[in-house]
Amino acid sequence: MVTVNLGMLHYVLDHVYGAFMHRTKISPPFFSRGWGGSKLELLERLIKQLFPEIEGQNWPPSLIQPIWRTIWETQTAVLREGVFRTPCDEQLMSALPPESHNARVAFLAPKCVPPQKMACVVHLAGTGDHTFERRLRLGGPLLKENIATVVLESPFYGQRRPLLQRGAKLLCVSDLLLLGRATIEEARCLLHWLEWEAGFGKMGVCGLSMGGVHAAMVGSLHPTPVATLPFLSPHSAVVAFCEGILKHGTAWEALREELAAKKVAMTLEEVRERMRNVLSLTDVTRFPIPKIPNAVIFVAATDDGYIPKHSVLELQKAWPGSEVRWVTGGHVSSFLLHNGEFRRAIVDGLNRLPWKESPQ
Template identity: 35%
Template structure:
């Protein structure tokens, strides 16, 4: 009896941390997610068609064994803005320089010196802009978000050709968290890293956005689309230009989902580590604790501007895929209906449809699904347990590792498990 009681208390503690943390962040913020509503319907429909067409092309290429034609970075498109090896900085404003010291990048020089590293920052035009220009919907992708930035962390005396690309979790602004928690420990093992600053965060945050709270539902899909293309572009650039042969895409929470999506579209086998990540953004905002951080009143007040209809959210799949995904959303809507009134249920249903493209099951399996690891928290209040089952159905050869933690405590106290998962996944490439 005592043993079961202690397990229950431990479960309650991890879950409580998630709930309390989310409540505190929500109360401290002056805005909620989607506080300006749904976004521009006309541009969304164009973008939705673009996303669907790209996914269809990539999935057909994967199914028929054809090479996937992904985005890339031309040498003349990339601008290096900082290099610790020469204390070089270009005239282009560097996030490193403006964020930490406007005169001298002393912090980064010191980090490079102590850890025996070379740190470099670069920027390039996000490849997402190309498709948005073609569809005439670039205006919905704010100017601040269009220039991608990344930090390269390279051990000075390493002979390995291994690279890990770190994508950001929700609210992970800048480079610091991923640099000190993951990139520096990996550098001690001779492994290089690239830390991408996601659109809508840090120096890429739109002027109208408050903190990490995306103003429009449309922003979440644009964030994902741009992040995936930027990740693939960076991987191809370092693979072809610098000889990196073993590459891992990784991230926590939202970053892990984007890493998995990028891996599924990358033309070569890569390692993938998704930590405490959902299979889709839908249950995170409709069923997890983040639900309390959404501006439901604003979404309800602007329902006539909702981005999608039932016909628009339909995506081509095999019959089995379509049946499973539709069954999942029907079940979710049924459960929602037990707790909310009809108007709220309508808003939740509209949001589920609008975010349908964020589901990993819409993407092809990666070239090497055996090199994928999903770490899941047993007591995660942000990511419902059903997400793990959905993820494993999409990638049945992926390894699932259950961690006795919640979402927040998983990051705080189980980073070594993530580090080990990265090493293990790389060993399978």
């Protein structure tokens, strides 16, 4: 009788998928055009501003006013798509590719329920999630719980993808930092709009993998209580690109050659160390603890080849009162099979929030 170790199978599946996606010649590796030159230096300065010494720094954010159109409508629900100019300041706007200047969102909401008696969750994109559909499928069943879903299309993804970029493979390291900084600004503005303009009674932010890192940052920086729900997420992009499977899909030689052109000779290990230093800017443990820590629920996989367990536990330790829930599987299998657990975390996180008081 053969005993099958399911945990090992999930872990192997991650590596098989990773080998297919990141070690074949189907598409170029991440950062094939190098570090990003002066853009990287600019972003290193700007991202340091995300670590506020006083919680709620730079609040309120820039105001947005999305322009909406109805995609479909039934007796119980409505789906709209909207567009708004990204609220990034002039420095960030000049660094963003023109294709990313306008943000796109999908908004799925119950009908016949006043917003103050509903919750709304902003869903942020994981690596490679270019469209609205997967996150709308995740949020759809929550309509019966009176929970609306807003899906943000990330810069560099979907219709916001630069012309020269293939798939999710960002061309420069600076693009990764720019994607994150712009996503955080847009998500913060969306939460502000949903809370103060649309009038929702509870708010949340969630995301898978890279989207979970961004969700944690947004939840940390929001000045009022929100449910913060990172799924299959590391505490930092360092883990993803320097420890997990994505390290095999990174153009280390191109990064080293760019430094050599600047008369800086480095070994590959020294190049990886520089990457660690740059991506340490994305370390969520440096961010403030969200307003209601027990409304922070991490969902992590037991046999994740992309995100090691220690990374999840580091963030839980940095945010006392938060909760980690483990699902059996790897990164890929959990992404496909555990939507029910992600939805349960969303519902539970929102249930731990008070309802916003109606204006007098």
